[in-house]
Amino acid sequence: MIRHFLHVDFDAQRGLQEQVRETLINAILSGIFPPDAPLPSCRALAAQLNVSRNTTALVFENLVNEGYLLSRPRSGYYLHPDYHQPQVNPTLTAPVCESAAPRWGNRLKIQPSQQESILKPAGWMHYRYPFIYGQPDTHRFPLASWRAAANWLHGGIRDPAWVVDHIDQDVPMLIEQIRTRVLPKRGIVAAPDEILITLGSQNALYLLTRLLMSPDTRMAVENPGFREAINTFMLADTRIVPHAVDEEGLVLADAPCDYYYVTPGHQVPTGVSMSKARRAQLLEYAARHDAVIVEDDYDSESNFMQNPLPALKASDRSGRVIYVSSLSKALSPGLRLGFMVADPDLIDEARALRRLMYRHPPANIQYQMAHFLAQGYYETHLRRYHD
Template structure:
């Protein structure tokens, strides 16, 4: 029984001690071991698992030190009394009486799951040609320098301030790095009390929605646009006012809105950069009509254009631009670190609201990112990331010109982090997406980005960071074959 119990399918990417300990903890908490019977000895367990005796001895000693086991000389290791009845504490599922269960559908005030959203297939990373957007090549993550920042954080030579609850405050070191290292590259000057750390830019949009929007609020958005931002605004039953996008960005309408949400660096999803003239026009329009602009500079760090235009907020002279961006887009989206730049009054209220939701982003990650920035590791990673992105962009651009010349790209979208393409009118991109996926090629149909009642079905998006660079050209060729069968 014990031999079967302690079988482990070892993962070569993890430490042996870690996996042996994890299995023993699971067995203890499940109530497998008898209180009166010793656990297998270090030698026996090492033989069963085919690991060194030293490995099992270290694991057993750590479990003794932490109160899971007790050691009896010349007898062996036994369960600590606190865990004699561990298995009995696991609750058993009782049969549910459906007639007594609440009717949750009547209690829900909002149903975010019913919103139109941009979804990626489960297991997209297992496709041979994943031309999807927003996922990096994990092999590029700077693991060595990120680990060095973690070692700095966890070293014993300083006060571990990150273990203390900061209540609603951010790590000053990270705020200062953003203020002095990150924002100046976008032409933005900000004081510390104008910066708030968030769990990504999406979280910043949520905070702004709760603070500023109501059913009476009119929000001008780009069409096509970023669905997740629009879905967030709709949580307050906001009136969404679609605005067309041309080669210069969002086109201001005749009827003014209270807020305008824009992605001027590279518009989502077209990739177009808002022109200087359009920026000036939008700022002037907002001033005349007492409107506020929410600038989502989501690719501020991943933008690999040679000379990108400064942020829209850099030209803001009346405090009408609220700026949100991400620190993790080009590093690892899973880190979920972003920030907001706005007037101190907005930041104060957003900080108070954030406290009610999750208090503050984890301080250990804030400290680690701050050190990563201060040591220049982030800048080094961005330089390599930009060089790699430019090579990938060129490869996909040339492949599209050679094998899919009939798929026009949106004007003004050069060096965006994805290609926004249109097929000849008779080809449905939803059908193309389905056929291509069965051939191992993932593309993103564009219809979901539109707010029209009958959205066009001839647009699609292709990213290039998640795919192996050597697979870009073969993938385009496979897509060419699938498109040819629909023509």
């Protein structure tokens, strides 16, 4: 038997089977095992890696079931014929082209990498006191409850509706949970056709930029304000009009704008909450000048004010407020789930644009979040988060 030295720097945070399997898959695909010789036995590999024989046996059996290996009685495990040749990277064997590579800098129509952006140090989440704006303590993520929602989703007795392409539709269960459990806490009453699920609130801002803005558009923003929102609006060469912020929120200027982007619940970055008087003034001003307000209520669930005012959208009687928020900000930003509430006509167009970008947010995450909300896990997490 040919001996092969396989080494694994085991990570205590990951399962042994997962890491042994990953090592074997890499070895198979790289072609280090000859096609006519058996792989190391379960016992030999277990001794080499200092793991139990059961661990290596389970990994080998899984690789047989998945078509990587063949099991020959009293002989051992061999490569499946499909893997007799190593998986060669095509870029290593492609013929060399003598012509010059494209000058991508001359072809790019926009260069988002050149925008001023929010910078965070690498590995900031491992700092003892990470003073990073807008990030929750992920150590408090309710893993057991989230796992319970996942178990419900993947239960064998349930029709896995999440495996199909929903084309441009959202999961009705999640829409209903947002409509009946999330929005009422912000004073918002909305119909199902007024809600769109997005990949975070940033995605909603991008959809609005593509749909509504052009070089002729005047966008009022808070100064100081959320830089990534401004960067998104600038993708359409929108005319950015900074507006000062005082202790009551955005200060209206004399010259009206087409759109007003505001964070009235918890202003970025000052933390000011827009006063009742300023909210009424902004709504009246928008109606008088035929303007639209984009309300970014990004941290409505993690705002620690005792009695926060209802959302600006709650006082909207003319459909001039587009409400953008996040489901994952207080839970885990990595989930990337947000939503937008607006007039059905605008939601229809945003849905069509979203379809051209990525169809819809992953249905399995939508179902899991819907169950997480329906079972009260989200509310329990928020209570503990605020304690």
